[in-house]
Amino acid sequence: MSQWLGFLKKEWTESVKSYKLLLTVLIFSVIGILNPFTAKITPAVMEKFMPEGTVLNLPEPTALDSWLQFYSNFSQMGLLVFILLFSTMMSKELEKGTLIILLTKGLRRSTVITTKLVMGLLYWTIAFLLTFSITYCYTAFYWDQSILEHVLLAASCVYVFGILIFIVTLWGNTYFASAYGGLLVTVGVVIALFIIGIFPNTASWNPLQLLTAPPQMLIGEVTPKKLLTPFLVAMGTGLVFLIGTLIHFHKKRL
Amino acid sequence: MNTDLELFIEYLPFLIPIILIQFGLAIFSAIHVIRHPHYRFGNQVIWLLIVLFIQFIGPIIYFVAGRGDEDGR
Numbered sequence: 001m002s003q004w005l006g007f008l009k010k011e012w013t014e015s016v017k018s019y020k021l022l023l024t025v026l027i028f029s030v031i032g033i034l035n036p037f038t039a040k041i042t043p044a045v046m047e048k049f050m051p052e053g054t055v056l057n058l059p060e061p062t063a064l065d066s067w068l069q070f071y072s073n074f075s076q077m078g079l080l081v082f083i084l085l086f087s088t089m090m091s092k093e094l095e096k097g098t099l100i101i102l103l104t105k106g107l108r109r110s111t112v113i114t115t116k117l118v119m120g121l122l123y124w125t126i127a128f129l130l131t132f133s134i135t136y137c138y139t140a141f142y143w144d145q146s147i148l149e150h151v152l153l154a155a156s157c158v159y160v161f162g163i164l165i166f167i168v169t170l171w172g173n174t175y176f177a178s179a180y181g182g183l184l185v186t187v188g189v190v191i192a193l194f195i196i197g198i199f200p201n202t203a204s205w206n207p208l209q210l211l212t213a214p215p216q217m218l219i220g221e222v223t224p225k226k227l228l229t230p231f232l233v234a235m236g237t238g239l240v241f242l243i244g245t246l247i248h249f250h251k252k253r254l
Numbered sequence: 255m256n257t258d259l260e261l262f263i264e265y266l267p268f269l270i271p272i273i274l275i276q277f278g279l280a281i282f283s284a285i286h287v288i289r290h291p292h293y294r295f296g297n298q299v300i301w302l303l304i305v306l307f308i309q310f311i312g313p314i315i316y317f318v319a320g321r322g323d324e325d326g327r
Contacts, residue, residue: 018317019317020317023279023314023317029271029275030272033268037265044261081310084311084318085318088319138268179319
């Protein structure tokens with residue numbers, strides 16, 4: 001156990017020293033601020049740039065617009081930034097061979113994977129909480145949020161999807177031992193999910209629903225119950241990929 | 255003109271943190287690029303342009319992929 005904590009501490013120090021903490025905090029607070037900002041400024045901008053004489057009947061932005069921005073920014077830009085930041089976590093060590101010394105000294109191989117997983121999840125949690133709380137505070141300050149339902153639950157769907165994508169990246173990164181390999185696998189999985197999503201009858205289980213359904217959940221069109229299967233599928237797939245990573249790394253020649 | 259100023263003040267609670275963070279990050283990364291002139295690929299000018307002109311993604315790409323090791327490799 002102390003070995004595990006020690007390696008976790010090493011991971012933490014490394015991520016701080018390589019400016020990952022700094023970048024995460026800064027970028028995700030900006031995303032958090034941008035959501036309500038975009039929602040608020042869009043009507044004003046439209047009015048400015050429309051040719052004179054055009055009559056536009058833009059409704060006043062509401063809390064819903066702010067949260068819609070959250071779903072487009074955080075689940076695209078945010079996820080991209082997060083995956084980019086952590087796309088080299090295994091490949092860097094494998095390429096440089098820094099793990100060999102530790103592993104020959106008796107460090108368990110599963111420790112390496114689990115600590116990296118926990119560190120990634122920790123960063124994803126920090127990122128999510130930052131963006132969510134900043135967006136929430138601004139939205140509560142400018143608009144009435146009582147029209148929305150399940151604000152936290154809907155947002156946490158994106159969080160769960162992020163966990164799945166992160167584990168897939170970790171697997172690809174370990175398997176191909178290069179940053180590009182991990183990224184390609186992730187992009188491939190997301191594209192595959194989108195292709196599956198074309199068929200309407202897959203909507204009941206496709207994990208991509210965790211990204212596309214939350215806005216409808218806010219206005220009460222989708223009940224949280226409907227997302228239970230996608231949630232379980234996402235968690236199950238994540239677990240399979242995690243076990244796959246552990247097994248593969250256990251046999252991997254370094 | 256008056257309405258523009260009012261509009262500007264209305265959005266000030268958003269603009270101040272966004273501008274501070276964006277410029278802060280760009281300048282911080284630029285300083286890092288100049289003070290650590292070893293990169294895995296590319297040269298100083300390219301990295302300065304990337305870091306200063308691509309919002310967010312530029313500094314990330316630099317710190318993740320472009321930053322060389324301390325021993326100059």
